[in-house]
Amino acid sequence: MNCALCRANLSNGKVNHIVDLGERIIIVKNVPANVCDQCGEYFVDTETAMKLEAIVEEAKKNKAEVFIVKYNEMVA
Numbered sequence: 207m208n209c210a211l212c213r214a215n216l217s218n219g220k221v222n223h224i225v226d227l228g229e230r231i232i233i234v235k236n237v238p239a240n241v242c243d244q245c246g247e248y249f250v251d252t253e254t255a256m257k258l259e260a261i262v263e264e265a266k267k268n269k270a271e272v273f274i275v276k277y278n279e280m281v282a
């Protein structure tokens with residue numbers, strides 16, 4: 207698998223997924239992803255993307271301006 211942007215090699219890693227809602231920011235930490243060695247872009251698989259979406263929906267109920275959750279705690 208290669209980076210969709212720069213075609214460099216992807217490595218398994220963990221990233222902080224940041225969702226900017228404008229007035230509020232949701233940060234999901236330690237998301238398993240394929241990270242580009244060259245440009246730092248990351249790609250999550252379909253299953254992870256679906257879980258991320260559910261986590262973000264849940265986090266939207268929280269009114270904090272910055273809401274930080276840990277991926278592994280939310281999917282456990």
Ligand SMILES: [Zn+2]
Binds near residue numbers: 244
């Ligand atoms: Zn890249």
